[in-house]
Amino acid sequence: MQRVMTVLLLALVAAPNTGAQDLTAEVKSLAARPDVARAMAHPGLNRDRILEEWKSLTEINAPSGKERERAEAVRKILETCGLDKIYYDAKGNLVAIRKGDGSRRAVVMDAHLDTVFREGLKIKVEIHDGKIFAPGVGDDTRNIEALLASIRALRDSGIKTRSDLIFVFTVEEETSMEGAKQFISANREKIGQYVALDGGYEGLTYGGIGINWYKHHFIGPGGHTRSRTPPYSATLPLARSIARIYSLELPKDPVVNLNIGMLGGSDVVNAKAADAWFTLDLRSVDQKAIDDYERQIAKILDEEAQRAGVQVKTEVLSKLPAAQIPGNRDSFTVRMAEAVHRALGFENPPVGNAGSNNANVALLAGLPAISTGAAPCGDSHALTEWCSIEPFYNGIKKVILMEIALAGLAGQDSDK
Numbered sequence: 001m002q003r004v005m006t007v008l009l010l011a012l013v014a015a016p017n018t019g020a021q022d023l024t025a026e027v028k029s030l031a032a033r034p035d036v037a038r039a040m041a042h043p044g045l046n047r048d049r050i051l052e053e054w055k056s057l058t059e060i061n062a063p064s065g066k067e068r069e070r071a072e073a074v075r076k077i078l079e080t081c082g083l084d085k086i087y088y089d090a091k092g093n094l095v096a097i098r099k100g101d102g103s104r105r106a107v108v109m110d111a112h113l114d115t116v117f118r119e120g121l122k123i124k125v126e127i128h129d130g131k132i133f134a135p136g137v138g139d140d141t142r143n144i145e146a147l148l149a150s151i152r153a154l155r156d157s158g159i160k161t162r163s164d165l166i167f168v169f170t171v172e173e174e175t176s177m178e179g180a181k182q183f184i185s186a187n188r189e190k191i192g193q194y195v196a197l198d199g200g201y202e203g204l205t206y207g208g209i210g211i212n213w214y215k216h217h218f219i220g221p222g223g224h225t226r227s228r229t230p231p232y233s234a235t236l237p238l239a240r241s242i243a244r245i246y247s248l249e250l251p252k253d254p255v256v257n258l259n260i261g262m263l264g265g266s267d268v269v270n271a272k273a274a275d276a277w278f279t280l281d282l283r284s285v286d287q288k289a290i291d292d293y294e295r296q297i298a299k300i301l302d303e304e305a306q307r308a309g310v311q312v313k314t315e316v317l318s319k320l321p322a323a324q325i326p327g328n329r330d331s332f333t334v335r336m337a338e339a340v341h342r343a344l345g346f347e348n349p350p351v352g353n354a355g356s357n358n359a360n361v362a363l364l365a366g367l368p369a370i371s372t373g374a375a376p377c378g379d380s381h382a383l384t385e386w387c388s389i390e391p392f393y394n395g396i397k398k399v400i401l402m403e404i405a406l407a408g409l410a411g412q413d414s415d416k
């Protein structure tokens with residue numbers, strides 16, 4: 001009896017996870033098929049070529065808006081891969097289509113071409129201690145290379161999928177995500193699922209954090225230190241506002257983050273500030289919370305401006321709305337991507353909802369989307385950026401299996 005009870009309890013506890021476990025078993029048996037196994041063995045058998053190609057693409061710098069030289073190098077490789085269509089769209093994204101049997105909507109695999117590094121920077125890859133070092137090597141060149149290697153693996157193993165696989169090498173991810181915005185709005189009806197390869201190696205994200213940057217100004221008359229006071233220096237309402245904003249209580253779940261990182265006033269010691277300003281970075285995965293704090297902060301600024309007899313003016317430097325789709329955590333795409341991780345031996349892969357990359361754009365368009373990455377890397381956006389080399393081949397396997405699992409094998413009748 002005791003024993004039966006235990007089993008029952010375990011069954012109850014395990015119940016919410018059965019779906020994920022079934023899918024993991026399904027993915028494992030998919031990976032064991034001879035054609036899929038051949039595709040997954042491909043990166044291990046082509047290590048030198050993959051490493052050489054990764055190096056040479058990394059060494060072509062591609063600042064946002066100036067991606068064409070790197071895109072051309074990618075296009076030349078794609079031309080040798082037996083794809084059905086390769087083209088540049090109106091925004092300059094490089095798009096390659098591998099046709100499926102058309103019984104499901106397309107799976108988009110996105111990696112971004114652009115880097116954050118200045119035009120003219122000479123990039124030279126270095127390899128030591130099992131790591132590869134160069135600006136941009138991880139963000140996002142590792143994922144461009146993972147896509148190229150996966151395309152060759154699918155071709156050489158004769159895999160046929162149900163969905164079209166659309167590989168899109170996007171522009172301007174780092175600045176405005178305009179590349180993804182353009183691609184998604186032009187192709188919205190064709191797309192069933194969206195994978196942005198631009199994130200962590202061990203797991204995935206299924207939601208996007210909202211990021212809002214403001215520059216708030218207090219505008220006053222200025223004047224000499226000895227001029228009649230009031231009017232005050234515009235730094236007074238600034239200081240009072242900052243103190244009040246930092247005393248706002250911030251929720252922990254979902255968390256709201258707030259930072260005032262830059263401020264400025266008069267250019268000289270002996271003048272009252274006519275324009276005192278500060279920047280504010282406000283983030284949450286909860287858009288309602290962002291809207292709420294935006295309102296509370298605007299109220300503080302108005303009150304302090306009035307109290308000091310000055311004006312307030314707000315510049316919005318950039319706004320990325322929180323991108324959360326109710327139920328996306330339990331969608332086919334997210335559960336299958338998680339199962340792919342588990343099937344490849346990633347234990348308890350982190351599954352988070354605070355991504356900030358092209359997947360956000362897809363989520364905002366209502367598409368089931370995730371982001372993940374093909375290798376463990378560090379120091380992204382810095383000149384010291386690096387990736388571990390050995391796990392990259394495993395990361396490419398993950399990308400291959402994800403493409404097959406999400407797109408479905410043609411001729412199989414299991415449906416999503």
Ligand SMILES: [Zn+2]
Binds near residue numbers: 112139198357
């Ligand atoms: Zn990136």
